[in-house]
Structures are given as C-alpha cells and as structure tokens.
Amino acid sequence: MKALIVPLVVALATLAKSSFPHLARLYDLVKRPIPQHAGAFRFALAPGNPTAIDTFTLRDATLQDDNCSAQIDIECNSISACARGLYTYVTEFGGVDIWWTGSRLDQITSPLPPVGTPVTRSSVVRYRYFFNTVTFSYTTAFYTFEDWELLPDWMALRGVNLPLAWAGLSEADIADFLSGPAFQAWNRFGNIQSSWTVGELPRQWIDDQFALQKKLVSRTVELGMTPVMPSFTGFVPRTFTTLYPNASVVVGGQWSGFPPPYTNDSFLEPFDPLFAALQKSFIDKQTAAYGNLSHIYTLDQYNENNPYSGDLSYLANITSATFASLKAADPQAVWLMQGWLFFNAETFWTNERVQAYLGGVPGNDSMITLDLYSEAQPQWQRLDSYFGKQWIWCQLHDFGGNQGMEGNFANVTAAPIEALLSPGSTMIGMGLTPEGLEGNELVYDVLLDQAWSSNAIDRATYVLSWTSRSSTVYSNTNPSSQATVKSISELEPALVGLVNRTGHHPTLIFYNTNTMVVPALKMLIEAGYELKELRSVLEYRYDLLDITRQLLTNRFIDIYQSLIIVYNSSTSTEDDVSRAAEPLQQLLFDLDRVLLTNSHFLLAKWIDSAKVWSRGNATPSSYLEYNARNQITLWGPTGQINDYASRQWGGLVSGYYARRWKAFVRYLVETKKNGMTYNATMVSDIMLEIGEQWDKQLLGSEQSIPVEPTATYGTGTSTQESPSRRMAVP
Template sequence: MQTHPELDALSPIMNILGVVFFAVFACIQSIDALDFRGLHSLVQRRLPQHAKDFTFEALPEKGDKYIVGDTVGKRGAVTISCTSISACSRGLYVYLTDFGGVDIWWTGSRLHELPSNLPPVGKPVTGDAVVEIRYHFNTVTFGYTTAFWTFEKWSLLLDWLALRGVNLPLAWIGYEHILSEVFHDTGLSDTEIASFLAGPNFLPWNRFGNIQGSWGGNLPTQWVEDQFVLGKQIIQRMVELGMTPVLPSFTGFVPRALATHYPNASIVTGGQWSGFESNLTDVSFLEPFDPLFAELQKSFILKQQAAYGNVSHVYTLDQYNENDPFSGDISYLRNVSSNTFSSLRAADPEAVWLMQGWLFFSSSTFWTNDRVEAYLGGVEGNDTMIVLDLYSEAQPQWNRTNSYFGKQWVWCELHDYGGNMGMEGNLEELTNGPITALQAPGSSMKGVGLTMEGQEGNEIVYDILLDQAWSSTPLKVSDYVAQWVSRRYPVQPLPAAAQKSWQILSTTVYNNKDPNSQATIKSILELSPALTGLVNRTGHHPTLIPYTTNTTILPALKLLLQASDVSSTLRNVPEYRYDIVDITRQLLANSFVDLYRHLITVYNNSTSSHEHIMSTGSNLVRLLGDLDRLLYTNENFLLSTWIADARQWAGNGPRANTSYAAYLEYNARNQLTLWGPNGEINDYATKQWAGLVGEYYSQRWKLFVDYLAGIKQSGQPYDATYISRQLLAIGQTWQVQKWRGTKGQSWGTKGDTFDVVEEVLRAWA
C-alpha cells in the first residue's frame, strides 16, 4: 500500500500567540494552575457593576466542590472557593440564584439585575458535584439550533453552560477546515473534497457518515474558513470558563475519490440512509485496521492541536450512527474499535474516546449484547472511553448492557427531536433516574448530560437535570419548580397565580410518564396533511397529547395572565412574555387537532357537501392565521431570525454576496421543510415560527381543504399520491424563495402579545 510520510508533518495554521494563550489553560484541573481570569471576564460581561465584588479562591481538595461565603473584612462582597473552575462557576450561580434572585436564560441574561447592594450569605454554603462529568450537546444540535450562530449567541450559551456547572461540552465548529487540510495532504483536490462536504446546517450528518455532498450547491470555502475562526473563539471561551471541550477526530468517513488515490486501501461503502439517493448517501468508510486510517488520524489531531493548543484529550468519534457496520462478526467489531482507539492513542497518548450510545437503541436488532460488548471491549481499559446513554429518560441502554460493560457512561436527556417546540417532559424521571442509575450495583456512570437535538423551549427540563448533578438525593420537584418560577419572574411579591400556573404545568404537561410519547410532542399542524395517520402517534416524533388541554394548558394560561393583572410589571419580564406566547401557542396547536378531527368526520359523512367541507376547513386555516399573528409578537418565534442568521454569513449591505446568501437561505429553508432535495426527511425539523406557519403550513392546509371540497363536489376518489405530489411542490417552491420582498413577511416583531392572546382566548378557548 502506498504511504505518505508528509502526513506526519505539522501544518501551522495558527499564530504563535494563539498557541501560547491556549497553553496557559492546558492544565485547568490542576489546583496549582487554576486561572480565574475567565470567571472574572464572565462577571465583567454579565455583572459589570459588580466586577470587583466577587473573589475566587482555590481549595486544596479533589473533585468539584465550592464554598460560597461573605468576603471577610469587605462588606457587600462575596468569596467563592473551589476545587475547579467549573465548581467556582457553579458556586457563583448558586449565589446569583439563591441569594440574588437572578438567572441567565436562553432568552437572555438577567444577571445584571442583581441588587446593587449584594445580599449577604451569612452561613457559608457548600456544594459538591455528585458526578464527575456534566456534558452538553448532541452532534445534531449544531445543525438544528446553532448552525448559523455568531459568537454573540455562542457567548450567551457558553455562560449559561458554565454557570450551571457543565464541564464537558462538544466542540464541532471548525472541523471541516482541519479535515479538508488532512484530505488535501492525501492528494485530494478541492473539487473532490467539495463533493463530500454537506450544506452548512446538514454537516452533522456528514460528520456521522449518513450523507455526503450538498443538494443546494457545494459548501463554499468562505463558510469553512469563517467557521474555523468562530471555532477558535468558542474553544478559547470554553477553556477560559473551565470547561474541557470534546474535540472532533478522524472518524473514517472519506470522499469517494480517496479510493482512486489509494486503490489498495480498505474502503467499504456504508448503507443508504433515510431514503436518500445513492449519490448523497452510501458514504465511503476507511476501515480502521488499514494503516492509512492511523496516518490520517495522526494528521488530523496534530493539525487540531496546532490550531487550538493542548486543550483536551477527549475526542468525539461515532462510526455507526443509524448505519450498521460492514459485518456483524464479533471479531470484526472488536478489531474496528481496537484499531480506532489505537489510532487515537498513537496521536495523543492520553486520548479518551467519547461516543453517542444512540446506535444501540436505534439499531437494537443489530446491536445485540454480545456485539455491544465486543465493540466496547476492543477499547482497552474502562477509563479510556465515555459512552453517552443518549435517551436515558425514556429508552435507557445502560441497564440492558450491564452498565456498558464497565465503560464510563453519562446519563443523558435526549428530548426535542429536530428542534420541535411542543411542551413536554418528565421532571420526576429527570430527578430520580440519574440517582437510581448512579447507585445501581456495579454502575460505571460518571455523569449527566443534555443531548437534546435542538434547543427550543422546555427550558425547565434542562435546568432541573443539570441541577440534579449537584444533589446526591432526587430534587423535590414541587419545591424546585416554585424556586425556578420565582427567579424566572423576578417580581416582588410574585402573584400566587404565577406559581399556581406552573404547579399545573409541572404536574401534568411536565409529568409525562409514558416513554412512548416522550421527547417533545409534535403538532399535527406541522405535518403534511392527510386523511389518516396524523393523530395519536407514539414512538419517534409522537403526536399523542398525554394530558387534557382544557384542564392543563388553558387554566395555566389564564392563571399566568391573571398574575400580570395583579402585578403589571410582569409584562416587562422577557421570560414572562415568552412563556405567555409559548403556552398560548401550545393551546392553539392542541386545538388544531380537534378542528382536524372534525374536518375528517365531516368529509367522511356521505351527506356532507362541498360547502360543508369549505366551512369546516376554513377554521383550520383561520387558526393558523391567528397562531402566526401570535408568534409575530415575540422575537423568539420568528422564521426571519433563522433566515437572517443564515444570510449574515454572506455579509450585509452593498458588499453582501447575494448568491452566497441565497445558498444559505435555501439550506435554512430546506431543513425546516423537506430535509432533502425530495422530502427525504420531510417535516422532521419543523418549528412553530411566525412566517413558517403563515406562509408554509397554512398554504398546505388550505390546499388540502380545497382538495377535499373539490373531490366531494366532483365525486372523484381521494388520491393520496396526487395530494402528496402537490404538497411536495409547495415545499420545493417555498424553499427557493427569498425572504426579502416576499409579500406579507416581516423581519421583526409586530403586534402586541396580550392583545392577540385576548383575541385567541375569545376565539378558541
């Protein structure tokens, strides 16, 4: 086999100052090297008026422990002592929330609202993490949520993570730059590499080896370079905040042209994924036992170290995400993992392999226990690997695999498929499940983590799991919710109606104990209209509503509105306004189901006329119009934000690259709708956003109603194939539109939330 010694050469891609900076933080867990500058910067960012009021000190102990107390000899100041930067961050968070009554949310930071005179601590408060690892991110979150983010949005999220005690976040941004350099060194051309890389918000599935290439045009070089710059900013901030980034590695997925350059290499073809045509899937996989694999791995990791410094030894590497191995032979599977890990250790002698455990659930027929044991067993030692038990809250795999046969693993909450927005959760399981698993005989559990596919609403279910990581006993849900609501709505006194509203939600909507309907309830209004198959789905993307709307969502909304009648200042709280829109959105989404059922009943009635169908169906379209108006009143529910975030990477004003902007917008629109050139994963990453509801979902449902009325009048039979083609055509047309200049679309908010909610309640409650 031909080899390339030049692959071992280091390709400098970062200036020396950057390398030196990262080296300063290389040993962040060593007490002697604790550097609090990142925490002081966080305080300066979020609490500038208190920049000199917080002191951080190191504790000469192991683990993650903090002590929060008043600063001796300095009134109105706080000292936080800790064993790690992450523990100090958590200690700061405890002070801010428990004593200051402020918090940082996805909707923004309220930390600057901390009282000018810092509340005293009194008796010092001590806290310990009950698990070593607090993990965050699913690989696909980088497609469904953060795909088009600039560093400003990343900065808010990273501060959110640090304060909640996360110490092991995934760091994918910039991967394609380094991977392309590795491929260039093998002799692959720009064209050959471009044919492999996916579109901007589809890159996660390219990294997983599910898809290759882009159906909207080749990934521009500008995107690759800009993301590399962003990635360096993100990793620098992670390290400053005491987090160890989980870095990418070479997985084995390669452009097809590599087989031409290396005809003797062991390259196999992966399986077809989710109905994509073979040119967009069937990804080539370089077998890890081929010597070329180790060469490329070493090249990748050395280039990555040159770019970021020696900031981490933990590497994410998933080879069989929703694609089964080439062979199920036990020795083959052990050989694959053994050589994969050897390649990591050859490049980094301290390497730890992190992988998602999703494959053991999604392809459980293939991954029998003996195969799981063989694959994991190929990695020598138990502290050399971390498995993310991705769906612990509903479909745990740790219990059927004997705690992953001794490998370290993390209890994770999946949730939020595709970034869907339905209100759903199981607070009791999120507090009891991790503690039960941690205390199980022979447990090798080392952490808890958030592995949601998207980050859209349901913030309480994510907060409570990260907080559970700092409690050795299950948190009492009722007390937790009451405290959470008090700091979410920092109004004194907080009206009792607000607490009562969330008491209802937490014991019903967020008390879903049915694993078949967990992971965010999807509304049928986001699905392609059909006569059957929409309502009461369970399993993946459930539409079954496991509660009664009129005794849960409706009274909770009315109580929350009553709270602002008692205290009008509530209406100035961004999180309160968000929740009012979100709960009203859920009310309308659930009401749509009743209207749909009535439409189908009327259609199936042999005596119903064309007029009956049109009259009944018009209610569905009218509700969607009201939902769109509601969503337009809040900046967190706008399609225009998603599109603007995408287009901004092409520049703004007269210097904007218009063709690049159109490419980015196409990708952004396609994922929300067809998810593929021909609707291969249609309606998966749906959102209830203003503009998307009014311009897309409404159009589809109007077509469906008109079609039912037309065939009722003509006497023609229902043709499912015909209506599917028409709906696909709507999607194909909509995704190539441009936001600017489209009639009726708005870049920002419009209308008053409370006026629209009042109208909605009159019309639909």
C-alpha cells in the same frame, strides 16, 4: 417555559478583583452580565487532587480592605465548581437566573443578600456533559460569535464541564464531499455526503467557521470546561479510492431513503495504515490551530448506519485499531461516543456485539459512552453498565428542535441517582444531549441541578422555586412519546394518522389542555394586567407567547377532527367542508400573527442568520438560504425526512403550513364536489410540490392565507376563543 419563572423580586451583586491571576476569567464571568457590581465576589481556588469531585463553598466575606470590597466568598477546587457556586448564589439567594434566550442576572439587589450559614456542595458525578452533535445543525448552524456568547456562560454557571466542540471546520480540499451548513452533523456521522443544493459549501463559510471555533474553544477553556474535540472518523470522499486504490474502503448503507449521490458514504477501515496516518495528521493540525486543549475526542462511526460485518472479531478489530490511532496521535486520548446506535439499531447491536465492540478498546477509562436517550430508552441496564466502560446518563429531548411542551420531570431527577447507585455502575456523569435548544428549559435545568445532589430533587419544591407555581405539562411517563410533542399543524396534511401518534413524529397530548394550559395562560394574562411592569419583561413576553402558541396548536386538533368528521359524512356537501375548514385556516392566521410578535419565534431570524454568512454575495446567500429552508421543511431533496425539524415560527406558519392546509382543504372540497375517492398519494404529491417551491423561493415572497381574524373556533368541550383576539399581547 422559561419565565413563569420571572422573579417579581430581583437581586444581583458586585465583583472583586482577583488576587489570583488564573482566576481572572471567573471575574469576567461576573462582569459580562453584571458589570455595575464589580467587586462583590471573591473566588479562591483551594489546592487539592485535580481528579477529585468538584466542590464549592459559599460564605459571607470576612476580609475587607481598600483593595477588596467583596461581600461573598466562593471557594472551590476547580474553575467549574467556582462557576457553579456563583450560579447557586445568584439563583438561590439572589432570585435571578440566566437562560438560553437571555439573562436577568443584572437584576439582583444591592447590597447582596447574605449567605448566613456557609453552604458547601459537591457534584455527585465527575462530568456534566452538554450538546448533541446534531444541535450544531438544528440550532447553532448559523450562529455568530455574538449568538454563541451567552451559551458558554450558561454552561459554566450551571456546572457543565464537558461540552462538545463541533462549531467549526479547518481545511477542506473535499468541497464536493461536504454537506451544507444545516446538514453538517450527518455528514460527520457518515450518513450523507455532498449537497443537493445548487453549488457547493462556500469556502468563505469554512474559513469563517474556523475562526469562530478558535474563539469558542478559547472561551470554553477559560471557563473551566474541557472541550470534547473532533477526530478523524474514517469517512472519506469517493475520490479517495482513486488516490489510494489499495485502501481498505467499504461503502456504507443508504440512509433514510436518500438517493445514492447523497448517501452510501465511503468508510476507511481503521485497521488500514492510512487511517492512523490521517488520524495523526488531523489531530496534529487541530492542536496546532487551537492549542493542546483536551484529550477527549468525539468519534462516532455507526450512527444509523450498521457496520460492514457483525462478526465479533471484526467489531473488536474496528475499535481496537480506532483507539490505537487516537493513542498514537495523543497518548492521553479518551474516546467519547454517542450511544444512540445501540438503541436505534438494537436488532443489530446485540449484547454480544456491543460487548465485542466496546471490548476492543483496552481499559475501562479509555472510553466514555453517552447513554444518549436515558430518560426514555436507557441502554445501560441492557448492556450491563456498558460492560465496565465509563458512561454518562443523558437526557435527549427536543427531536429536530420541535417546540411542543414536554418532559418527564420525575424521571430526570430520580433515574440518574438510581443509575449512579446501582450495583456495579460505571456511570461518571450526567448530561444534556438535546437535538435542538427551542424551549422546555425546566427539564434541562433540573438534570444539571440533580448532578449536585445525591438525593432525587423534590419536584414540588423545585418547580415552585423555578416557576413560582406548580407546572404539570412536564409529567410525561409514556416512553413511546417522550423527547418531543409535535403539532399536527406542522405535519403533512392527511385524512388519517395525524392525531395521538407515538414513536416517530409523536403528536399525543398527554395532559388536559383545559385544566393545565388554559389556567396557565389565564394567570399569565392576569399577572400582566395586575403588574403592568411585567409587560416589558422579555421573559414574561416569551412565556406568554409560548403558552399561547401551545394552546392554539392543541386547539388545532379539535378543528381538524371536526373537519374530518364533516368530510367523511355521506350527507355533507362541498360547502359544508369549506365551512368546517374556515376555523382551521383562521387559527393558523392567528398563530402566525402571535408568533410574529417575538424575535425568538421568527422564520426571518433563522433565514437571516444563514444569509449573513454570505457577506452579501448573491450565490452563497442563495445556497445558505436554501439550506436553512430545506432543513425545517423537506429535509432532503424530495422530502426524505419531511417535517422532522418543523418549527412554529412566524412566517413559516402562514407561508408554508397554512399553504399546505389550504391546498389540502381545496382537494377535499373538490373530491366532495366531484364525487371522487380520496387519494393519499395525490395529496402527498401536492405537498411535495409545495415544499419544493417554498424551499427555493426568496424570503418575503410567502403569502399569508387570505383569512381575516373574525371567527371564533373550537369544538366540543375544548371550545376556546382565540387568545390573540381576547387580549392584546404585551
């Protein structure tokens, strides 16, 4: 949720001219969202140790003359600290905010609210990290600069100073090795190669991404952030051994059941002299293209793909040679890696192997490990604070960009502080590593706010100030079902195994829908009637839809279970099954109709954002559209990671999920009518065929399920009339 949130009293400020030219970008940071208030803020960068913990002070301005009408002074020891100071002022004193989906900063009152007693705050960690490698595929794969522009401001204001910079590509003479735009992340990880789409990655897309990356890294640096830059990981095309037959190349394992043409990536071992040569060439070209912007490099070698050998000396040699290649290219290099492998392949990565692997890198300040899944599966305790190497406490969340409301609010406030203060801790940061940016912003915001408080944030007070009332869907303490909650309506239909899942594709609803979601929706609706101005507020409309979406998807469980009970009854007929399925299809119709009212929940937005990169050319357009479609459905040529990146989007619900459920119901009716035994394999084959057909069709050819919105639905204690018929969505 993002705007339960919408302040009923709104405020914002003005902006001053800088007497320090190097602070000019901070004034731009104010001008972009609130140009009508130029002149209200004055920034001052205090001299000091550049490695000191970031600190800012807010106070009412005392100096005013003809050239400066500042009302608020923000003094800081870094650009990032000043940006965080600005955010603290506009949120805590001005009552406004900025989100991934938009900004209300222009609604602050004028004149600005006074600070009163000066406020000084310091970050409790050196780094505030943002992004996961896969975010660049699940969310931003098809972003233009206009789509991106809000995110750097969002990061800077919240105090992020270490973002991953994976947006673009440079040169590519290996087009048949590169995967499509929606799957680039796993190409970089060495999991997959090539493309199962007809054709190859358009060269124009590569050139456009290169131009985009130039703009993004420039904006990132201007806002006081240090971009984490790519480096050569060692993954090479199969043809590499043709050019260098004596190279030390090993072939990685098969990933997630992908057929050999698309996996088993070739890996040039770091102790081969060619590795260092390619590393230097890569970094030199990158520096020439973007400038000398950073000394921190992302490099992940074994993401869901184990090393060639588990021998301790082999593992140490791998990292020793890898870091030597970075150091030769950049003497100040710091290696940053995601620590997902240590959890995901815990059986392989024993403590001894992890210690050998990390120990190959000399010095504890030469490497930073992202403890990627700290909120549910922290590894820093098991691995003795990464055996002395620096690490960052991270919140993963949002697997595949799924949209279910979920979060462990208590954990992301108390646990990072406990980790920071634990004996022998080498933790140096807090970070957000979401797989997608699709909602649940509260649990992301609170972690970045916690990075500026040495005590665990009081949850009740924080939620009240963030949402104007208590929120309880962010209290998930089950580590087996954290990071996402998927609706069963998005999963391949089946007779058993869909409800109350934990682990992969978790569907367990850990809260009471009737006591938490229903009252929240009721209060939002009532607020819209009492204060009609809310209906035009985009954040209100977003939240109204988002909570309606969550209610409908939760109700789907009741209807599905009723259908299965009827089907399993020895006395039921095919007509009984058909009648039991009607409310299921009705709900999907209603859900799709609601989703189509908001641009943030549209399949067309995702598809169109992919096709725009084709510049109107038919062949690249088809290639890019297939990429976009396949990721959110089959995720692979034949459903290798089926439904992992599912979304509840208007057009996708009616055009794909409803089509699958309609086919499932038809199969149930036929088996009941003909006395056949249910065959799960046959159902899966039907669903695969539907997926393959849908992925290859043109946008707009999906047909909504032919059901008119006439029935109510719900069973047992969860009976609830469709919100889309009880009230008009503003």
